[in-house]
Amino acid sequence: MSKKVTITIDGRRISAHEGEKLLWVALDSGIYIPHLCAIRGQDRPPAGCRLCFVExxxxxxxxxACTEPIREGMVVRTRTPRVDRLVETAFRLLLSDHRLDCKNCTKNGRCELQVIARERGLGPDRDPLQPLPAKTYIDESPRTFVFDPGRCVLCGRCVWVDQQVAGVGAIGFSGRGIRRRVTTFGDSNLAESPCTECGLCVEVCPVGALFFKLPAKKTKGDS
Amino acid sequence: MQEKDLIPVLERIQKKYGYLPLQALKSVARELGVPAVQVYGAATFFKQFRLNPPGKYQIEVCMGTACYMAGGQVALDSFERRLKIGVGETTPDGEFSLERVACVGCCNLAPVAVVDNVVEKNVTPTRVDGILLSLGLSEENKENKENSNAQGK
Incomplete structure (x- = not known):
């Protein structure tokens, strides 16, 4: 085990193992930093959500913070005007491509976008950006869960667990920029992909893009 | 084959077949020992790769600045409506494929479309119909169009 170091986050002194990623050290100490794409234990975090900025x-x-290893004597501030501005922009960009329909979403109350909005005082009603064309296709083909791309924030957690943890390789990213999305080979539906319905991707989804079918609603969805 | 060879290999496949067949992507993934969806991701990431076979007639609509300002998008929309395909797609009969390109170097003729390497100038929606008729867009489609027009009236 590497040696313990002491760092300062927002004036609090915290000791942790050298080289640990700052994001997890802060979260473990009860200091909130917004984050969507990072998963504990990744060698190379994708750093794609652009939400965990700190100074x-x-x-x-x-x-x-997800890519920053801690060092002895490090001084970190999680809230500065520059950080807040970056996080707000990243958050607004995410919302511009996220179908906001919280009251009909199974993740309502557990959604990580809602957590970020609450913690940082951000909301959907502040001068929204022009929304992107809605993705209306919903994949209900798997027996146990549903994929709704209209709610996907492209964090890539599902892709990472599918390829690295489950070792299945059913889903990945396709396209680029505005066309980037999570999909299967040849854009087939999930039932025709190598997906084993292990459910790991559903468990790591921070929003309501992947969710388990409710037994009560199953008959409705099948009909 | 190593992962660094992926793009050159895909380029060679496209050179040989004119596009990247899904079956070929699967074979490449098997050779590389990576999930097929990763190869699919790379193939869709780069604009230079196409996943549909090119049509007998290849239509490229210019979206350079001049053509865009002169109504290139209207021309592109017209092609999409008439051919009932989107950009990067090929009609089911394999006759037409549609692409968007960025400037073909004759901005004074804007908006332009390149049809089988011949530049068509001032491509208005009417001109789009003319181009497609001259290439023999199937009579059936034309009749459908006329029927729908008649219904519209």
Whole structure:
């Protein structure tokens, strides 16, 4: 085990193992940093959601906490005007491509977008960006769960667990930029893909894009 | 084959077949020992790759600045409506494929479309119909069009 170091986050002194990623150290100490794409234990975090920005003493600009290894004497601030501005922009961009229909969403109350909005005082009603064309296709083909791309925030957690943890390789990213999405080979539906319905991807989805079918609603969906 | 060879291999497949057949992507993935969806991701990431066979007639609509300002999008929309396909797709009969390109270097003729390497100038929706008729867009489609027009009236 590597040696213990002491760092300062928002004035609090915290000791943790050197080289651990700052995001997890902060979260373990009860200091909230918004995050969507990072998963504990990743060698190379994708750092794609652009939400976990913090300012580190000695660094010119804000850095992503999920990729920042901690060092002795590090001084971190999680809330500065620059950080808040970056996080707000990233959050608004995510919402511009997220079908907001919380009251009909199974993740309502457990959604990580809602957590970020609450923690950082961000809301959907502030000067929304022009929404992207809605993705209306919903894949209900798997027996146990549903994939709704209209709610997907492209964090990539499902892709990572599918390929790295489950070792299945049924889903991945396709396209680029505005066309980027989570899909299967040849855009087939999940039932025709190698998907084993292990459910790992559903468990890691931070929003309501992947959700288990409710027994009560199953007959309705099948008909 | 190693992962770094992926793009050159895909390029060679496209050179040989004119597009990337899904079956070929599967074979490449098997050779590389990666999930097929990863190869699919790479193939869809790069604009240079196409997953549909090119049509007998290849239509490229210019979306350069000049053509865009002169109504290139209207021309593209017209092609999409008439051919009932989107950009990067091929009609089911294999006759037409539609692409968007960025500037073909004759902005004074904007908006332009390149049809089988011949530049068509001032591509208005009427001109789109003319181009497609001259290429023999199937009579059936034309009749459908006329019927729908008649119903519209």
């Amino acid at each position: 580190v003493g000695g660094r010119l600009g804000p850095v992503t």
